[in-house]
Amino acid sequence: MEKTAVLDALAALAQPTRLDVVRLLMQAGPDTGMAAGDIAHALDARANTLSANLSILLNAGLVRKERIGRSIRYYPEIETMRGLLGFLLEDCCGGNPALCRPLLDTLTDDCPPQKRDRRDDHQH
Amino acid sequence: MEKTAVLDALAALAQPTRLDVVRLLMQAGPDTGMAAGDIAHALDARANTLSANLSILLNAGLVRKERIGRSIRYYPEIETMRGLLGFLLEDCCGGNPALCRPLLDTLTDDCPPQKRDRRDDHQH
DNA sequence: TCCATATTTCAGGAAATATGGAATTGTTTT
DNA sequence: AAAACAATTCCATATTTCCTGAAATATGGA
Numbered sequence: 096m097e098k099t100a101v102l103d104a105l106a107a108l109a110q111p112t113r114l115d116v117v118r119l120l121m122q123a124g125p126d127t128g129m130a131a132g133d134i135a136h137a138l139d140a141r142a143n144t145l146s147a148n149l150s151i152l153l154n155a156g157l158v159r160k161e162r163i164g165r166s167i168r169y170y171p172e173i174e175t176m177r178g179l180l181g182f183l184l185e186d187c188c189g190g191n192p193a194l195c196r197p198l199l200d201t202l203t204d205d206c207p208p209q210k211r212d213r214r215d216d217h218q219h
Numbered sequence: 220m221e222k223t224a225v226l227d228a229l230a231a232l233a234q235p236t237r238l239d240v241v242r243l244l245m246q247a248g249p250d251t252g253m254a255a256g257d258i259a260h261a262l263d264a265r266a267n268t269l270s271a272n273l274s275i276l277l278n279a280g281l282v283r284k285e286r287i288g289r290s291i292r293y294y295p296e297i298e299t300m301r302g303l304l305g306f307l308l309e310d311c312c313g314g315n316p317a318l319c320r321p322l323l324d325t326l327t328d329d330c331p332p333q334k335r336d337r338r339d340d341h342q343h
Numbered sequence: 344t345c346c347a348t349a350t351t352t353c354a355g356g357a358a359a360t361a362t363g364g365a366a367t368t369g370t371t372t373t
Numbered sequence: 374a375a376a377a378c379a380a381t382t383c384c385a386t387a388t389t390t391c392c393t394g395a396a397a398t399a400t401g402g403a
């Protein structure tokens with residue numbers, strides 16, 4: 096991931112409403128998403144303000160949108176999030192490999208292994 | 220990690236010089252760090268501008284400082300970085316567990332396992 | 344076509360942020 | 374004590390961000 100893309104993503108996430116938006120969309124799921132109006136209602140934000148914030152998230156590649164009927168649905172972009180996390184990890188990994196593994200291990204502990212079938216690994 | 224702390228950390232990282240600073244300090248290592256002047260020289264930044272940026276990183280808990288002789292040395296705060304990554308991962312993990320493991324696996328692949336002794340696992 | 348709904352665009356003002364010059368504080372050396 | 378060095382603080386300026394009300398655009402239904 097390019098440095099400028101990382102900076103865009105960080106700036107996009109560094110605002111309360113926008114951080115809430117991506118969390119909300121992540122919870123909704125990458126294939127479900129939410130309509131702009133529902134997001135506004137859930138976060139108690141004005142339509143035009145939220146629209147501006149969604150546009151910033153869109154520009155940063157953290158969400159994508161799709162028109163459905165008269166509403167516009169927003170979905171989280173998992174790949175961009177992954178790219179961002181990867182970049183931040185590289186800061187430790189690349190520079191000081193000894194730091195990388197324990198950090199990842201700790202992170203992984205917070206997220207217990209799911210019982211997953213092997214066959215749905217190629218989901219993306 | 221608190222949401223406000225996360226927002227502070229994200230805002231602190233969302234600026235080119237500051238992002239460079241933490242990467243530089245991570246490379247130097249958490250016990251080595253760098254003097255403010257050396258950072259300024261390495262990043263080709265003016266002393267006062269860099270000082271302001273270091274102060275923002277300090278406030279966000281991403282670095283710590285220590286006076287050594289007439290220079291002031293800055294060190295990366297690994298724990299805060301870990302906290303930030305953990306929070307961002309929770310966005311997927313907590314809301315949609317199915318997304319968590321593959322994402323972590325991919326991240327982990329970018330950072331091949333180190334040959335480490337088991338006995339130094341309790342380093343923190 | 345007319346109307347209601349959903350969302351975005353536009354124009355603005357207030358607040359926050361970024362940067363640079365000059366002055367200041369703290370530390371070491373002579 | 375004075376000078377040199379390292380870093381910060383102070384102050385002014387330029388830029389950017391954030392939010393709002395009003396208007397515009399797009400879609401679906403009567």
